[in-house]
Amino acid sequence: MSLQNIYILAIESSCDDTAAAVMHNGKVLSNIVSSQKIHEEYGGVVPELASRAHQQNIVPVVDQALKKAGVNKSQLSAIAFTRGPGLMGSLLVGTSFAKSLAYGLGIPLIDVNHMQAHILAHFIEEDDFEKPPFPFLAMTISGGHTQIVKVNSYSEMDVIGETIDDAVGEAFDKSGKLLGLGYPAGPAIDKLAKLGNPKTFKFTKPKVSGLNFSFSGLKTAILYFIQKQVKANPNFVEENLNDxxxxxxxxIIGILIDKLKLASKETGLKHIAIGGGVSANTGIRQALRDGEHKFGWITYIPKFEYTTDNAAMIAIVGHLKYLDGAYAEQNVMASSRLKI
Known part of the structure; x- marks a missing residue:
C-alpha cells in the first residue's frame, strides 16, 4: 500500500467513552464516540461498569466508524489503539480488540499514548486550522491529568510541569458536586459562570513552586467556604450559584494561566497549544486568546470534538507512527500509568 493511501482504524477506550475513528492520509473520515451515561448516577466513573460497557460497545462502534467512513476492513493499513494511561479494565478491552483485529487482518498494530494524542490532535488535517511549529508548549488538562509539556517533535516530548495531587477536571467536578450540579460538572460550571461575576468570591490560589500544579487545597477551601456560608444561610448556594x-x-483559570506564563518565560516559547477534555471550557479558551494580546502568545485551540476523549486523536498518532514504521508487537500490554 502506497504511503499516499494510508487508512488507519483507531480505537480509544481509556476511560468511559468507547470511540473509534477512521483516518485517510491524516484526514478524519469518521469519529464515533459512545458515551456511558450510567456513571452520572454515581457522581464519577465506576471502573468495573466502564469496562463492561466497553465490551458491549466496541464492536458496534468500530462497525459504525468503518461504515460511516465507507471503508472496508481489507483497505486498512494499520490498527491504532490507546495503550494508556487510563483505567486498566477499560484499556484492556480496547487493547485486546485491537490486537485481535490487527492479527486477524495481518496488518500492523500501533500503540498510542493517550496524553501524546491529546497534544498531536493539533496535527489532524483540517481546513483553516494551523498546526503549531516545533518546539511549542502544550497544556493538557483533563479529568485525570494536568500537565505542561515541551513538545520538541512528534515523538519527543518533555513534561516540565504537572499536578502533584488532583487534576483540574477533578477540581471542577468535585466543586460541582458540592453545588449539586451532577456529574460531570465542568460543562455546567462553565455555562453558569457566564451568568455570574467572577470577582464576587475570592479563593486563594495554591502556592506551588515551579511549573507544578496543586488543586486539592483549592477543593478543600471551596468545601469549607460552602459549608460556612450554608450554615449562615441555607439558601446561599441557590441564591449565588452563578457567582x-x-x-x-x-x-482555576488563573492558576493555569499563571503557570503557562511562567513556562513561556522559562522556555522562551510563545507558541502554546491546549488539549484534553477541560480545554473545551470556554473560559479557558478565552483566557488563552487573551494571552495573545497580553503576552504575545500564538495559541492553538482544537475543535471541540477533538478535546474530549476521541479516537481521531489516536488515529493521527497512529498515522504518524505508521510513517515511521513504529509498530507494536502482539505482546504489547496496556499500561494504566503510561508516561509521556
Whole structure:
C-alpha cells in the first residue's frame, strides 16, 4: 500500500467513552464516540461498569466508524489503539480488540499514548486550522491529568510541569458536586459562570513552586467556604450559584494561566497549544486568546470534538507512527500509568 493511501482504524477506550475513528492520509473520515451515561448516577466513573460497557460497545462502534467512513476492513493499513494511561479494565478491552483485529487482518498494530494524542490532535488535517511549529508548549488538562509539556517533535516530548495531587477536571467536578450540579460538572460550571461575576468570591490560589500544579487545597477551601456560608444561610448556594461558579472558574483559570506564563518565560516559547477534555471550557479558551494580546502568545485551540476523549486523536498518532514504521508487537500490554 502506497504511503499516499494510508487508512488507519483507531480505537480509544481509556476511560468511559468507547470511540473509534477512521483516518485517510491524516484526514478524519469518521469519529464515533459512545458515551456511558450510567456513571452520572454515581457522581464519577465506576471502573468495573466502564469496562463492561466497553465490551458491549466496541464492536458496534468500530462497525459504525468503518461504515460511516465507507471503508472496508481489507483497505486498512494499520490498527491504532490507546495503550494508556487510563483505567486498566477499560484499556484492556480496547487493547485486546485491537490486537485481535490487527492479527486477524495481518496488518500492523500501533500503540498510542493517550496524553501524546491529546497534544498531536493539533496535527489532524483540517481546513483553516494551523498546526503549531516545533518546539511549542502544550497544556493538557483533563479529568485525570494536568500537565505542561515541551513538545520538541512528534515523538519527543518533555513534561516540565504537572499536578502533584488532583487534576483540574477533578477540581471542577468535585466543586460541582458540592453545588449539586451532577456529574460531570465542568460543562455546567462553565455555562453558569457566564451568568455570574467572577470577582464576587475570592479563593486563594495554591502556592506551588515551579511549573507544578496543586488543586486539592483549592477543593478543600471551596468545601469549607460552602459549608460556612450554608450554615449562615441555607439558601446561599441557590441564591449565588452563578457567582460561585464564575468565581471558582476564574480562580482555576488563573492558576493555569499563571503557570503557562511562567513556562513561556522559562522556555522562551510563545507558541502554546491546549488539549484534553477541560480545554473545551470556554473560559479557558478565552483566557488563552487573551494571552495573545497580553503576552504575545500564538495559541492553538482544537475543535471541540477533538478535546474530549476521541479516537481521531489516536488515529493521527497512529498515522504518524505508521510513517515511521513504529509498530507494536502482539505482546504489547496496556499500561494504566503510561508516561509521556
Amino acid at each position: 460561585i461558579c464564575a468565581s471558582i472558574q476564574y480562580t
